[in-house]
Amino acid sequence: MTPATLAGQGRLAPPALLPLLRALCDLKRVRSAGRAGSAAERLFASAWARIAAGEAEAEVARGTVLDALAATRLGDLDAATLEAACVPPAEAGRIRRRAAEDAASPLDPTLREWLFGATPTASIVTPPPFVARLAAQPRAGATSPGRGRLVLEPAESHADHCLLVAVCGVALAPAWGARAETVFLAGLAHHLHNALLPDSGFVGETMLGAWLEPAVARATALALKELGPGPRARVEAARRVLPDAGSPEGRAFHAADTLDRVLQVEHHLRAAGATLAFVLNEMELVHAGPVKPFQDAVLARMGLAA
Secondary structure (H helix, E strand, O other): OOHHHHHHHHOOOOHHHHHHHHHHHHHHHOOOOOOOOOHHHHHHHHHHHHHHOOOOHHHHHHHHHHHHHHHHHHOOOOHHHHHHOOOOHHHHHHHHHHHHHHHOOOOOHHHHHHHOOOOOOOOOOOOOOHHHHHHHOEOOOEOOOOOOOEOOOOOOEHHHHHHHHHHHHHHHHHHHOOOHHHHHHHHHHOOHHHHOOOOOHHHHHHHHHHHHHHHHHHHHHHHHOOOOHHHHHHHHHHHHHOOOOOOHHHHHHHHHHHHHHHHHHHHHHHHHHOOHHHHHHHOOOOOOOOOHHHHHHHHHHOOOOO
């Protein structure tokens, strides 16, 4: 495929999805009491538990993406938490579905129909050991030969990144006519080697030179050994789309991978550049309510009104 053809394919990326992709990527930063890791890391572990148990990747993809969509609106208010707070199970399910539907509104209609045909599944299987190692393995940040490393703290984990590439890949799949479940599994599995190899970034890969490919292959193989034969074969098949953008699935994967990497940096830059006026007026930090006139007067008196 020529550079011009590749560029033409890249221009099929749908700008209307950008706000949703940003909201999904924020799941790396959703945390709550009594739960280890981010919402993204927990979705990553749940997805891998289901894959390892032999569940079809299409069902895992649909359930995981729906949970991610709901979490963009509800954060960590999952069904179990809502029910513990006296919300009846049927109503908790309706709340979560309504949240997912609201988030899914910009998605391709056929994809939405496919997603909402999912059957809720609760995984009680322990995920393979590489999942915990990927959740503990930080991403390198931006590195470039001859330059210092740019690490924006807190660093995301490889579980964060892989989950978001998988979910965003599903959202982007219709732009290239890709099979959403294949893109999902490829995204979920594209950094298996980092379960063993700490992330040294582009600079480290350059330094490894001819040893990069065999080191990554060996580390990937060790992670794959932690899966049973059936799931392992399906993961290996999905990973065949990773090397290039020659297939629809490869294009959707590389679009999601690129966007997640850039949106991760953009998040930090947006936070650093935010103004008080934006947070108070646009984000409504002090929002409407019975005491808002009092709150506004306090801020004005203290010189903090925007």
